[in-house]
Amino acid sequence: MNSNVVVKPSAEEVASAACFWLIDSIRQSIEQRGRCVLALSGGSTPKRLYELIACSCLTSLDWSKVHLLWGDERNVPSDHLESNFRMVRIGWLDPATSIGSGEQVPNFYPVPIHVHDPQKAAYQYGQTIRSVLGDTCRIDIVLLGLGDDAHTASLFPETQALDSTDGFVANYVPKFESFRLTMTASLINRARNVAFLVCGESKAPALEVVWHGPKDPVLYPAQAINPVEGQLWWFLDSAALPPCDRVALDH
Ligand code: 6PG
Numbered sequence: 481m482n483s484n485v486v487v488k489p490s491a492e493e494v495a496s497a498a499c500f501w502l503i504d505s506i507r508q509s510i511e512q513r514g515r516c517v518l519a520l521s522g523g524s525t526p527k528r529l530y531e532l533i534a535c536s537c538l539t540s541l542d543w544s545k546v547h548l549l550w551g552d553e554r555n556v557p558s559d560h561l562e563s564n565f566r567m568v569r570i571g572w573l574d575p576a577t578s579i580g581s582g583e584q585v586p587n588f589y590p591v592p593i594h595v596h597d598p599q600k601a602a603y604q605y606g607q608t609i610r611s612v613l614g615d616t617c618r619i620d621i622v623l624l625g626l627g628d629d630a631h632t633a634s635l636f637p638e639t640q641a642l643d644s645t646d647g648f649v650a651n652y653v654p655k656f657e658s659f660r661l662t663m664t665a666s667l668i669n670r671a672r673n674v675a676f677l678v679c680g681e682s683k684a685p686a687l688e689v690v691w692h693g694p695k696d697p698v699l700y701p702a703q704a705i706n707p708v709e710g711q712l713w714w715f716l717d718s719a720a721l722p723p724c725d726r727v728a729l730d731h
Contacts, residue, residue, distance in 0.1 A: 483712045487729050491679040491717050495528035498715045509620040515545040521623040522552055522564030525677045530571035546586035547612050552634035552662035553591035555598050565590040591661050598650035598659035606648040619671040626678045630686040630700035634660030637699050665704035675713035678720045688722035
């Protein structure tokens, strides 16, 4: 596993750096394999990245060759404030459609929350992922965030999804008293590129334990993310850097 760390002074500059990297990575994937399968992160950190991509949709990329998956989803309707699909639709898909004609928008595959059964939705989405990936079983780019408790996607500490070798599962999260739907570390680690976007001082303790703490992916699930043959990227703002890394990395 190769790891790359990009540190920027502000969250806006992190989003901009990640956008340039993402556009270039998508372009490389299309050039090398004829298409790009991109799994999106939820949460709030990537919102600005998605807005910037919407503006760059007029780049020379052939967006018809880009396929969007969701790395995880909340068990709420797709128009709910908490929906990760809604966040991407508002930040990227709707603006991109209004900017250019329809082909400016990638092929996208939301998690089928409408089936009103987390296990059934997870099973169906696993089928969708397999049909999109075909024989490769490898996602080209996975975007991830990091929670204050060192969770990523919806792989929360001490939850059942951490042990799963399936690709996409329903994961009961006791602290929310609800299910989340999530890609597993097993699927994420087969990706060609995995990129964390982590901003804000509140993330520094979690990042410190993920990078330097005891190895315990059950308590610190982001430690389970180690792409087997892929590249691991960290896009951080200075505030999220652990203090012990600030001299070496924050320049
Ligand atoms: C989600 C995300 C989750 C998120 C982290 C960080 O559905 O919420 O997939 O893993 O990336 O919780 O969230 P913020 O970016 O809002 O800090």
